[in-house]
Amino acid sequence: MRTPRHFWKTTAVVAAGLSGALALQSMNGRQQAGDGPSADKPGPVTSRAETSALRVSGDGTSASLGKRDTEPFSMLGVTWSDPSAHVGGRVEVRTRQAGTQVWSRWMKLDGDSGQGESGARRGGTEPAWVGPSDGVEVRVDGKGAGRLPKGLRLDMVDPGSGEITALEPAAYSRDGGATPEPPVAEPEQGTDPGDEPQPDGTASEPPVSEPPVSEPEVPDPSSPEPSSGPQEPIPSPSGPSAPSSPGPSVSVPPAPPSTTPVPPITSRAGWGADESISPEEPGYLPDGRVEAVVVHHTAESNDYTCAQGPAVVRGIYAYHVKQLGWKDVGYNFLVDKCGIVYEGRKGGVDRPVMGAHAYGFNAQTTGISVLGTYTAAAPSTAALTSVARIAAWKLGQYGVDPAGTVTLTAGDSGRSYYGKTWAKGARLSLPAIHGHRDGYNTQCPGDAFYDKLPTLRAWAGGPVSGLTLKSVTGAGTAGTTTYTKSAVTVNWSATTPAPLIARYELLVNGKVAATTAGTATSAKATLAAGTHKVAVRAVHQSGATATTTATTVVAETTAPAFPTKPNLALRTGTVDTAAVPLTLKWKATDGAALKEVRLTAPTAKTYGPTVTSANHTAKSATATKWSLSAYDQAGNTATASVTGTPVILQESSAAKTGTWSTKSSSSYLGGKSYTSSTKNASLTWTFTGRSVAWTVSRAATSGQADIYVDGKKVTTVDLKSATTKYRDAIWTKTWDTSAKHTVKIVVVGTSGRPAVTTDGLVYLK
Structure with missing residues (x-):
């Protein structure tokens, strides 16, 4: 937003002694030789910039910078003289990987970094992180989009190097305990932010073909001069950095407590901010409260590593301040793809600091930008989690529901990416967490990121989403009822990331039986005998709750x-x-x-x-x-x-009547069998047992036999079979208890097939 300069006059940094406690992360930004403080303690990292003017075509609709060698750089952007102007058409660059002959593909730069703030010297594209490079080429095609703005040039930033230590992805850090005071960086004198970087002389094309770089614009005489030099940073328990002391007329807004815990934040000293390049005092929102969060992406490459995150932040900082002439980095917070949160604009992370990120709405919002471009691919879960945590914390300071809507007053006329227009002073209803494109005509934060905003609001505002009771283990389940002797382990899942969940509660019959951390996915309980209703309740960091459907658990210790x-x-x-x-x-x-x-x-x-x-x-x-x-x-x-014990009684052990002959075959039990075709011929066995079976041989010509048990006829058995069978237990009888019994078989003498062949009797004792 082009904020009136008088806002800057009434602002100040956080003074020592202000209340509040923040969980801060830090890292050691170590200098190259001669860059600043001793290498054994954190300190500012000095950046360096190089510029090269673009050659503009005669009709003013296209421009280029031929392929050339450069001094090392890692971030670039195309800028122009008029901060309020825009580039129509397509701006593309490609770079050469440092120390190689490998050139990147052509990369499109977002053509508008926003209108910045009052006092900006230049307009520009969003900066793009390209990694260590030593060669570049640029082409701008504005045909059909009108003339290009004047003073086009390529700005290349070397953010300096720093060694990172103890840097943990913030999205997955757990809050707890006192947080150590962050290291305080001693700012050093640097280039006056009003000095315009000059073009480099390494162009491979003839100098006459390069138009001269535009002269630095004359500052507005009504604007206050920046301070003569950086002052000693004042540590404050309510903010990770306080680069200058407030003047006697400055009013610093309070830092109200939030309804949600503060996530870990890497301080400006932690990412190696060179405070000497932005000595102007911070500004604060005129009403002293944050009404909404505007989400951005930095529209650069996603091909940075976690260790390079601080350098990317330093590059953006240097580009905004040194190249565009802003008073400080535009965003209030920056988040890398690993979920690490960085303090952006100075003034105290727990204060309503005025940023320069959402033209027309800076005076009511805080800005969070995720490093990278998210047009096709959404940010990582770690990054989204950290954005949700920061948004919930900041809005929680002012009682704003992250999942709700707010009404903002437009500081200037404007147009959204979707074509909605409004006049200065208009009242706009917007989500409390919304994308940059909702209040400005830009693709930011990218289609894929924008599609994730409903999820982001749900994560930030609660209740916990996707809460599901997955199983109750340590027992069995029949239908929808679980059974246990007494102990159960209840397992659940949720889609809201764990750092946004305060705790889980295991409910038994509606009462809390166990409490776990928000990172847990299971809990144990011991149940008394009887039928119980078991559920899981998730408590979001905002206090909002969600409860699973209860399942029935029966505890019993009676054996079958x-x-x-x-x-x-x-x-x-x-x-x-x-x-x-x-x-x-x-x-x-x-x-x-x-x-x-x-x-x-x-x-x-x-x-x-x-x-x-x-x-x-x-x-x-x-x-x-x-x-x-x-x-x-x-x-x-x-x-x-x-x-x-099964016992086989051979046929030879039976008492015989009538004529029986012996047959031999390996197919018979014991190799032998009795056969008879004489009517009324009989065999009788006596045994003591509770079950008996008669075993015979069967064929198509086999006859019939009557069976008597304990002197009474019980059945007539027909032995005829279409297939030949041996050792076939054809008839059985079982009693409730073991006792002495007799079984007698009598040949019926069936007409045409009188033969009966028996292999013996089997009984069970």
């Missing part, structure tokens, strides 16, 4: 029961000495919810809660123990077992 104990019975099927077919039966129940029954011996199997039998085989003449364990959903268990 076996109302029908495990028992064994022989079944039909092919008999082998190593595998006698049998059925294991049981019934398990539970007072709450039976989960499963597991067979643990002689083999391992798991059965569902409604299964009550299973077919198995057992080795003959061997006692086998069958062990079962019943599990309920809470984890309670009960065990039961049964032991059984």
